[in-house]
Amino acid sequence: MAGFNLLILSISFCVFQSAAQSHQEGGSLKCVSDYKSTLSCAWNTTGKLRESSCRLHFTWTVSRRQKKLQRSETCELQDSPSDPLMQSCSVIAGGNQKWQTFTSITVITSRVKCGNSSQDAANITFKPSENVKMHPPFAPSIVDSTNITWSLNQSLISVYLQERVFQIRFKRKEKSWEDARVISEFRGQEWTRLNEKWLEQDAVYETQVRVKPRVHAGEWSEWSPVTEWRSQVGN
Ligand SMILES: *[C@@H]1O[C@H](CO)[C@@H](O)[C@H](O)[C@H]1NC(C)=O
Ligand SMILES: *[C@@H]1O[C@H](CO)[C@@H](O)[C@H](O)[C@H]1NC(C)=O
Ligand SMILES: *[C@@H]1O[C@H](CO)[C@@H](O)[C@H](O)[C@H]1NC(C)=O
Numbered sequence: 001m002a003g004f005n006l007l008i009l010s011i012s013f014c015v016f017q018s019a020a021q022s023h024q025e026g027g028s029l030k031c032v033s034d035y036k037s038t039l040s041c042a043w044n045t046t047g048k049l050r051e052s053s054c055r056l057h058f059t060w061t062v063s064r065r066q067k068k069l070q071r072s073e074t075c076e077l078q079d080s081p082s083d084p085l086m087q088s089c090s091v092i093a094g095g096n097q098k099w100q101t102f103t104s105i106t107v108i109t110s111r112v113k114c115g116n117s118s119q120d121a122a123n124i125t126f127k128p129s130e131n132v133k134m135h136p137p138f139a140p141s142i143v144d145s146t147n148i149t150w151s152l153n154q155s156l157i158s159v160y161l162q163e164r165v166f167q168i169r170f171k172r173k174e175k176s177w178e179d180a181r182v183i184s185e186f187r188g189q190e191w192t193r194l195n196e197k198w199l200e201q202d203a204v205y206e207t208q209v210r211v212k213p214r215v216h217a218g219e220w221s222e223w224s225p226v227t228e229w230r231s232q233v234g235n
């Protein structure tokens with residue numbers, strides 16, 4: 001009986017092993033930056049065995065007075081609450097979110113290291129200037145019944161990201177965000193005017209906004225916090 005159990009154990013162990021080996025390449029590693037000082041990566045572990053914890057190592061080079069200096073940061077990868085395959089972490093390079101640490105020539109290498117292994121479980125090289133994800137705007141406000149306005153935390157905006165586009169979405173409170181109407185603002189203005197025809201008087205609405213650089217490649221920020229209001233105007 002004991003032998004039989006051992007056999008099953010070793011079979012399942014082998015299955016495990018080969019599953020782990022077939023994923024030796026590691027998952028895909030995706031990194032973004034606010035193009036100021038924050039770095040964030042998400043790693044798809046693709047079910048790779050993780051008996052040990054994993055970290056991210058970031059390295060890049062800066063030039064100071066003809067000298068090339070190596071800079072580095074690390075963070076501990078954490079499980080994502082929403083997706084069991086994903087791990088992610090963020091770090092502020094240089095320790096201060098307000099510093100403009102990255103420039104157009106910064107190139108970052110990011111490596112996943114697990115346990116004691118000296119090998120990378122995954123790695124990627126990327127430019128903060130071309131993989132931008134800005135911080136979300138503050139919660140918007142409603143002025144004059146139909147004017148949605150918002151703003152950004154100025155101390156978190158890269159000096160290189162002066163041109164920005166926004167998306168605003170709003171919906172009836174009881175509806176889901178899939179049913180929301182989405183408005184795009186390409187002119188960089190931090191307000192948008194709702195058409196009264198879109199609103200029903202006395203109904204309660206919710207709105208939020210997100211931001212993206214206009215020129216530099218990247219993705220939308222997370223949505224801002226939600227603002228709720230009761231419409232004074234409409235049908
Ligand atoms: C990047 O990771 C791969 C495995 O995914 C590894 O073979 C390669 O050596 C790593 N590159 C560097 C520069 O360490
Ligand atoms: C992670 O990788 C697995 C296997 O390749 C894939 O099925 C899954 O969609 C990926 N998840 C994300 C969030 O990319
Ligand atoms: C990692 O290295 C330490 C010290 O070198 C050792 O005590 C530990 O057993 C190692 N852990 C693994 C998982 O290999």
Ligand SMILES: *[C@@H]1O[C@H](CO)[C@@H](O)[C@H](O)[C@H]1NC(C)=O
Nearest residue numbers: 143144147148149191192193
């Ligand atoms: C909406 O509000 C903003 C901020 O108060 C203001 O600058 C803008 O002119 C207003 N837009 C309209 C159409 O009233």
Ligand SMILES: *[C@@H]1O[C@H](CO)[C@@H](O)[C@H](O)[C@H]1NC(C)=O
Nearest residue numbers: 097098138152153154155156
């Ligand atoms: C803007 O960001 C800075 C840097 O993280 C933070 O200290 C400050 O509290 C933020 N401002 C607001 C109004 O949240």
